[in-house]
Amino acid sequence: MPNKVAVVILAGGEGRRLGGVQKGLVQLAGRTLIDHVLARLRGQAEIIAVSANGLCGALPVHVITDHHADRRGPLAGVLAGLDWCRVTHPEVSRVVTVAVDTPFLPLDLVRRLTAETADIVYATSGGREHPTAAAWNVSLAEALRETVAAAGDLSVRRFCRGHTVAACDFAATPIDPFFNINTPDDLARAEDAIAMGEDLEPILPRDTDERHADGLGLPDRQ
Template identity: 45%
Template sequence: MAGTFGLILAGGLARRMGGGDKALLPLAGRPMLDHVVTRLRGQCDGLLLNANGDPARFAGFGLPVVADTVPDFAGPLAGILAGLDWLAEQRSQTPWLLSVAADTPFLPVDLAARLHATRAAAGTPLACAASAGRAHHAIGLWPVSLRENLRRSLEAGERKIAAWTARHGVATAEWRAEPFDPFFNINTPEELAEAERLAAEVR
């Protein structure tokens, strides 16, 4: 969607998967990250990847890679701040960041449009996705105008997305979870096996 840049959050430690980069695990013959990129690319002006460590391991995707600027793996909010900072410096005319998780390979193709419409209708500065009655706080719209407030909150120790967004006003866009949840995320080997089954159905 015009005026919106996509951020794929891949900065987690993947402890339940045994460590390493979940985003690079194979799913239906391709890296999981490739599925996310394919789903998101047509919805945004461009894409950006948040990951810590050597960025060269993602070179094949052709995306800018930004690391957290807040130390000690401060969670998704730190990745979102890194994305907002990059956007302010590199794409200063783009006012919106759309964040998604790198382990959600079945994202809806109307994600950006629905979030923008929901936020505008509610008159809030923020929006997040939901399905099956559960909010997905890391999948949402973020205005670059709030980045300094987010920086101060992180420096003060804030780590919970829901707590920070609630203070500013966040609208929730709900998606159906049938025939499958478009925000199905992969944290364990068992969930990766389930994603393989879902990928076959989606095809």
């Protein structure tokens, strides 16, 4: 009986607020965002792929292309991941999705999301929902196909309303693990957090401009 878990990294966004670049290839602290995400996922799952449209560069994992060329959002990426698993990895019963622009993902994300038995289990932190960081039952593929093909309301939250769901809460301190990078300012905040190290002890001079730390969940060190 299928019972394995696969992880699909959603990397189909256009990165408009970052200048129209492919987010997965954006550099953060000397590594691409996709490398940061893969590092956080190391040891959490044996099967990992990237769902993207036109992602270039040498990647150490399989790249899945969405079924629709007109970019129909995260649900299209989820569907592509479920279909890929059903064809190439029939032993997989659930697919965990994460966004490529979340470089601080929890190291126990897959284990905790798949500990629940709902159709969809999504992450929360700091009172916020993160519907693209979720575990999806592969049996949802056909329902997803209908939703994506209709190209109506492609909201992940709206799709979730028609199925059994559960939330899995993660601590939002000292860094919110689902902080995502949408703008150059977000990128600067992430650079600051990495420079401070895992314990968030500043390794930069005390008079360094630290305004980017606001809003990332970093402690107030003034």
